[in-house]
Amino acid sequence: MSNIDTHDTDYEDDDFVSRSQRKREVEALQDIGTKMIDLRPDQLKRMPIDETLYDAIVEAKRLSSRNALKRQMQYIGKLMRHEDGDAIQAQLDRFDSTSEAHNQMFHKLEKWRDRLIANESGMLDVIINEYSTIDVQHLRQLVRNAQKEKADNKAPAASRKLFKYLRQLEESKQA
Structure with a gap:
C-alpha cells in the first residue's frame, strides 16, 4: 500500500491568473x-501618463473610422499595461463630477470657504501653507468681500468667487 500524495501542498502557484481574468483586466484598461x-486637452495634459500614450490618445480623438478607432483603442489598452492604472483612475475620478x-x-473647499468667511483663527495660515502658488493679498480681499456680503445679507457672489479661487488653487496643485 503506497501512500502517494497527488496534491503537493508545498507548491501552489499563487501568481496564476486565468485567461478570463487577464481579459477582464485588459478591458478595464481599455x-x-x-x-x-473623452477628456478635454487641458485635463489630458494633467494625466500621469507617458508621451507615447498621450500621443495615442490624441490620435484616437482625431480618428473617425470605427475600425480604425477600435484598433487604436486596442493599442491604447496595450500601452496602458505599462502605466499605473490606479493613479490614472484616481486622476480621472478627480475630473468626474460624480466621483x-x-x-x-x-466638500473640503466648501468647509474652508465657510471657515474663512467665519474668520476662524488659523484657517488662513492653513491655506497659505497648503498652496505654494497662492496670492495672499487676493485671497484676503476675497475673504473681506465675502464677509462684508454676508454681513449685509446680500447674494453670495463674493463667496462663489472665493470658492472658485480655492478650486483653482487645488487644481493647479494637482497638475
Whole structure:
C-alpha cells in the first residue's frame, strides 16, 4: 500500500491568473483609455501618463473610422499595461463630477470657504501653507468681500468667487 500524495501542498502557484481574468483586466484598461479620450486637452495634459500614450490618445480623438478607432483603442489598452492604472483612475475620478474623490474635494473647499468667511483663527495660515502658488493679498480681499456680503445679507457672489479661487488653487496643485 503506497501512500502517494497527488496534491503537493508545498507548491501552489499563487501568481496564476486565468485567461478570463487577464481579459477582464485588459478591458478595464481599455475602458480607462476610452474615458481619457473623452477628456478635454487641458485635463489630458494633467494625466500621469507617458508621451507615447498621450500621443495615442490624441490620435484616437482625431480618428473617425470605427475600425480604425477600435484598433487604436486596442493599442491604447496595450500601452496602458505599462502605466499605473490606479493613479490614472484616481486622476480621472478627480475630473468626474460624480466621483467620490471629486465630491470630497468640493466638500473640503466648501468647509474652508465657510471657515474663512467665519474668520476662524488659523484657517488662513492653513491655506497659505497648503498652496505654494497662492496670492495672499487676493485671497484676503476675497475673504473681506465675502464677509462684508454676508454681513449685509446680500447674494453670495463674493463667496462663489472665493470658492472658485480655492478650486483653482487645488487644481493647479494637482497638475
